[in-house]
Amino acid sequence: MSSPLDECLLDVDHYPDGNGDHKFHVRNLTRLSHDGLPILKGINLHIPKGVIVGVIGPSGSGKSTLLRAFNRLWEPPSSSVFLDGADICHLDVLSLRRKVGMLFQLPSLFEGTVADNVRYGPQLRGKKLSDDEVRKLLIMADLDASFMDKSGAELSVGQAQRVALARTLANSPEVLLLDEPTSALDPISTENIEDALVKLNKSRGMTVIMVSHSIKQIQRIADIVCLLVDGEIVEVLKPDQLSQAKHPMAQRFLQLSS
Numbered sequence: 001m002s003s004p005l006d007e008c009l010l011d012v013d014h015y016p017d018g019n020g021d022h023k024f025h026v027r028n029l030t031r032l033s034h035d036g037l038p039i040l041k042g043i044n045l046h047i048p049k050g051v052i053v054g055v056i057g058p059s060g061s062g063k064s065t066l067l068r069a070f071n072r073l074w075e076p077p078s079s080s081v082f083l084d085g086a087d088i089c090h091l092d093v094l095s096l097r098r099k100v101g102m103l104f105q106l107p108s109l110f111e112g113t114v115a116d117n118v119r120y121g122p123q124l125r126g127k128k129l130s131d132d133e134v135r136k137l138l139i140m141a142d143l144d145a146s147f148m149d150k151s152g153a154e155l156s157v158g159q160a161q162r163v164a165l166a167r168t169l170a171n172s173p174e175v176l177l178l179d180e181p182t183s184a185l186d187p188i189s190t191e192n193i194e195d196a197l198v199k200l201n202k203s204r205g206m207t208v209i210m211v212s213h214s215i216k217q218i219q220r221i222a223d224i225v226c227l228l229v230d231g232e233i234v235e236v237l238k239p240d241q242l243s244q245a246k247h248p249m250a251q252r253f254l255q256l257s258s
């Protein structure tokens, strides 16, 4: 019997649409720029439930574009991205983004306190989180509950990123998309965020898809790594097998990045 990680390596055609074992299923995902140049060239990928997937590759290879397709920040063509077997183009976009939360490189907090930020998403749906619920979410994001009444403006970038994580977690996402979430942070803040992600993955089975420029970071936390070169996934490897990448551009990228 194959493990979930092995399944990620299999060709998409082995599975019919709606296979329940995968969180995401990407089929022939293609994007052209306004000038007609290919940005994504027919990506095929299965992402099993509950894994941490690292996406790495040279600058301009299409990593952010791929990530943004998963919650329709970029609208993919229909029948190319499936969440739990459902074409995401047919889902209500706001419910999709609650299920598939996203953190960016730089946190952008709203005006008000940390608690106001964390309460934001549920409040849109008419639910007011109690102080206790806010504290729990902050702790889940590896931030001390005493931060609750601080203003967003008082925080360091690393603390603000963890508030942004708690704000995302308040929507109870099943998947977290992360676009270089620690590239603006110092090593200690980076470790705090990584710890929080690993805990969320282990304790809640949250699926995490993370773009990172740091191969070391990917090796620390990812279960599986997708190497994207020039709009194509050229390798899907386990983190300890990265040195075995065969594609010449992937090898060069890995050599220069290590």
Ligand SMILES: Nc1ncnc2c1ncn2[C@@H]1O[C@H](COP(=O)(O)OP(=O)(O)OP(=O)(O)O)[C@@H](O)[C@H]1O
Pocket: 033, 034, 039, 057, 058, 059, 060, 061, 062, 063, 064, 065, 066
């Ligand atoms: N909205 C857009 N319109 C036109 N071209 C775009 C658009 N978004 C991205 N691109 C182009 O698509 C290519 C891939 O961009 P993308 O940001 O996805 O790459 P990346 O791998 O995330 O890069 P980086 O590591 O530098 O962030 C680039 O050549 C970029 O200029």
